[in-house]
Amino acid sequence: MSHCTSLYREVSETCWPIVYSPKYNIKFLGLEKLHPFDVEKWGRVVHLLKEGNFLSDVMIVEAQEVSEEDLKVAHTEQYLRKLKCSFSVAKIIEMLPIAFIPNFLVQRTVLRPLRFQTGGTIMAGKLAVDYGWAINIGGGFHHCSGSRGGRFCIYADITLCIKFLFERVAGISRVTIIDLDAHQGNGHETDFLDDSRVYIMDVYNYHIYPYDSIAKRAIRQMVELDWNTEDEEYLEKVKEHLEMALDEWLPHLVIYNAGTDIMVGDPLGGLSVSPEGIVMRDELVFRTVRKYGVPILMVTSGGYQKQTARVIADSILNLYSMGLIRMIL
Numbered sequence: 001m002s003h004c005t006s007l008y009r010e011v012s013e014t015c016w017p018i019v020y021s022p023k024y025n026i027k028f029l030g031l032e033k034l035h036p037f038d039v040e041k042w043g044r045v046v047h048l049l050k051e052g053n054f055l056s057d058v059m060i061v062e063a064q065e066v067s068e069e070d071l072k073v074a075h076t077e078q079y080l081r082k083l084k085c086s087f088s089v090a091k092i093i094e095m096l097p098i099a100f101i102p103n104f105l106v107q108r109t110v111l112r113p114l115r116f117q118t119g120g121t122i123m124a125g126k127l128a129v130d131y132g133w134a135i136n137i138g139g140g141f142h143h144c145s146g147s148r149g150g151r152f153c154i155y156a157d158i159t160l161c162i163k164f165l166f167e168r169v170a171g172i173s174r175v176t177i178i179d180l181d182a183h184q185g186n187g188h189e190t191d192f193l194d195d196s197r198v199y200i201m202d203v204y205n206y207h208i209y210p211y212d213s214i215a216k217r218a219i220r221q222m223v224e225l226d227w228n229t230e231d232e233e234y235l236e237k238v239k240e241h242l243e244m245a246l247d248e249w250l251p252h253l254v255i256y257n258a259g260t261d262i263m264v265g266d267p268l269g270g271l272s273v274s275p276e277g278i279v280m281r282d283e284l285v286f287r288t289v290r291k292y293g294v295p296i297l298m299v300t301s302g303g304y305q306k307q308t309a310r311v312i313a314d315s316i317l318n319l320y321s322m323g324l325i326r327m328i329l
Contacts, residue, residue: 002167003069007122014058016327017127017134019120020046021063024138026113042117042138042300044309052317061127063120063136065112066155070122073167074146074159074191083111083154092149114141114154121157121299122164128253128297129169133286133325135316140257140301142185143210150187151209158255158299159191162198165253173197176251178242178285179204181259181301182269186212193218201245203238205270221245227270231277234262239284246292254289254296258282260303260311268304275311282315286324
């Protein structure tokens with residue numbers, strides 16, 4: 001029997017299926033500057049979308065914080081207990097000074113924003129089913145599984161989103177994950193290793209973290225890229241394998257992990273896709289998935305340059321101008 005949750009709820013008629021909260025953004029005594037991740041990029045994206053006359057506050061679905069009971073749908077109690085130790089959190093997010101901060105402060109200033117983003121992904125999954133598409137301006141913590149976090153991924157939002165859908169939404173029993181972050185999505189791959197209801201396509205730089213050979217066994221369409229792969233090769237491979245994936249196994253929903261760390265100059269991704277190439281990639285994914293008549297949820301995942309927010313915003317504006325995201329009920 002499903003537990004009670006506040007994450008699935010009715011939304012205002014003025015809302016589009018775009019989920020965000022100002023509580024996504026992390027500010028922690030300046031320590032956030034020690035990590036390459038732009039921990040305010042989500043707010044920057046929303047600001048740029050407002051500047052572009054696309055988004056207003058009344059259109060945004062306000063994300064809710066995921067509860068401990070919600071988290072237990074995917075996470076082990078042992079893992080959740082570990083997060084009550086600042087040293088454990090410091091190891092996962094790779095910021096050693098966090099180990100010396102009282103855990104109540106770590107919970108409030110670091111983990112709580114990530115719990116809001118996780119709640120946002122879960123809600124966006126339901127919205128995608130209802131509206132045909134949804135975007136969480138956050139989430140995509142694809143290195144986190146139910147029992148282990150890594151690389152700033154504390155909560156398994158993709159796994160949680162899928163498990164909520166399977167448990168609570170009639171007619172949803174087949175989900176495809178299209179993971180186009182520069183890194184292998186070993187978290188959700190670990191969680192669905194033996195689950196035939198989930199099909200995974202992963203396109204990543206095989207020279208970089210996480211080198212998870214066990215999790216690779218869950219990937220049905222695997223594209224391993226070399227250093228400095230550029231636009232033409234990248235887009236050709238995404239197009240070819242995306243169509244193969246959807247032809248082989250038509251899902252009830254696609255979860256699209258739209259990492260921007262594939263961008264040229266990213267310190268962790270090691271690829272060389274241009275900002276324009278990322279906009280083209282996202283258009284290609286939405287256009288292809290919508291052609292197959294499948295709802296799609298986009299989460300923003302990794303990206304470690306200040307211009308990342310601009311690229312995400314430009315991509316969403318392009319999806320709108322191309323008619324790939326619009327309000328038709």
